[in-house]
Amino acid sequence: MSPSLPRPTLADRLQAEWLQGGPLSAALLPLSWLYRALLALRALAYRLGLWRVERLPVPVIVVGNWIVGGAGKTPTTLAVLEQLRVRGLRAGVVSRGYGRDAAGVCVAGPTSTARDLGDEPLLIHRRARVPVAVGRDRVAAARALLAAHRDLDVLVSDDGLQHWRLPRALTVLVFDERGLGNGRLLPAGPLRQPSQPPATHQIVVYNAPRPSTDLPGFLAERRLAGAVPLADWWAGRAADMPALLALRGQPGLLACAGLARPQRFFDMLAGLGLDFEPRPLPDHARLDPLPWPDNAAGVLLTEKDAVKLPPQGAGAVPVWVVTLDFLPGAGFAAALDAHLQRLFPSRWTHD
CATH class of the missing domain: 3.40.50 (Rossmann fold)
Incomplete structure (x- = not known):
């Protein structure tokens, strides 16, 4: 029997209704109206000069x-x-x-x-x-x-x-x-x-x-630029695509992403033909303790996660940083x- 999927949380349900509406979203409309009124009062305070936009010497x-x-x-x-x-x-x-x-x-x-x-x-x-x-x-x-x-x-x-x-x-x-x-x-x-x-x-x-x-x-246009070992990334070395493609077919890889929308990262990796276990993390999640087992074959990280993991904190598991090109x-x-x-x-x- 295949494992049952976890039940959606209230937050999951609300985020789904944020896209198309639904009863939970409708129930929260009075709070939205209050929020709109507060924004209008704030805008009025700026127009009346009660609050002001500050000045800075550069644009x-x-x-x-x-x-x-x-x-x-x-x-x-x-x-x-x-x-x-x-x-x-x-x-x-x-x-x-x-x-x-x-x-x-x-x-x-x-x-x-x-x-x-x-x-x-x-x-x-x-x-x-x-x-x-x-x-x-x-x-x-x-x-x-x-x-x-x-x-x-x-x-x-x-x-x-x-x-x-x-x-x-x-x-x-x-x-x-x-x-x-x-x-x-x-x-x-x-x-x-x-x-x-x-x-x-x-x-x-x-x-x-x-x-x-x-x-x-x-x-x-968003596209993956390549991969580089964690220590090399911290040393300022650039990622390259051959290093990322060389991971095709490697068993036991994990991909971790502490992003607001981690599925984008996973989809791009899968689009390059990599096999991995996706491990979504909360946005801005810390990597202390490490969110993977000591016997993992290797871990793929986003740069946003890599900045939270100095090489000495990565343990013995090989970690690659996968970088992104954004045009x-x-x-x-x-x-x-x-x-x-x-x-x-x-x-x-x-x-």
């Missing part, structure tokens, strides 16, 4: 989304940072630092860990090699980063779209295939804010095979360039 690009869960903000942030680097602009990153132990503002340093910064900010710091500061108050984090790195030209906020005190010269809005879900605000739906018409200083990226809203935007779509670079020319007219040079 801020906010990468965010309207829907809860992993829509692809971090890979989009990395793509924006690469474009800024190519254009010779010195960028820093501010983020909330979800899942870290520390409180207050923390500026990344040479010995910073995921417990200091959070997994995604540390990944950005390592991958993009840019200064990073984290804090619930994104404005305070921005000021601390600018004080520590006075040569920065621009800041990128990984998330922070709903952090209204943070100024923004450009918004990069990210959607995945869920689009707007059932169109309802939290908690009856997945929306963190009401949907809005297209804005002037906004770029939309769809981390999906096709557009999932009516907003015009660019279709991103934000044809025309994205030109659209971003147009905004950068607006923000930096005196220093812009055409190719």
Whole structure:
């Protein structure tokens, strides 16, 4: 007899109804109306000048989304940072630092860990090699980063779209295939804010095979770039596809993913012909203790998980880090360039 599947939890049921609606979502509508009213009061406070958007000495690009869960903000942030680097602009990153132990503002340093910064900010710091500061108050984090790195030209906020005190010269809005879900605000739906018409200083990226809203935007492409042993990844060595394909046919592999939507990672691995046991973990899950047995033949990890596992903590099991290429779509670079020319007219040079 095959083992029975675990019964869906209340959270599983709610997330399913966030896509298409249902009785549980409908029952939560009064709370959504209350949430909408609170958002309207907050917007009114800003219009009346009771609260205000702060000022910073450099432009801020906010990468965010309207829907809860992993829509692809971090890979989009990395793509924006690469474009800024190519254009010779010195960028820093501010983020909330979800899942870290520390409180207050923390500026990344040479010995910073995921417990200091959070997994995604540390990944950005390592991958993009840019200064990073984290804090619930994104404005305070921005000021601390600018004080520590006075040569920065621009800041990128990984998330922070709903952090209204943070100024923004450009918004990069990210959607995945869920689009707007059932169109309802939290908690009856997945929306963190009401949907809005297209804005002037906004770029939309769809981390999906096709557009999932009516907003015009660019279709991103996600693909696996390859694999590299954990120790080599920490040493800064690049992953390559032959190393990943060499794992085809190896028995006993586990694939672990502490992501909001781990099935994407598993599907991409399976699409390359790898055989493995999928082991989904909670988003931002810690790897202490290790979530695999001591006798595992090998483990495949995402980079988001690898930043939480220094090589000395991996034990004797071989661990490979599987990296991702994220291409934000044809025309994205030109659209971003147009905004950068607006923000930096005196220093812009055409190719």
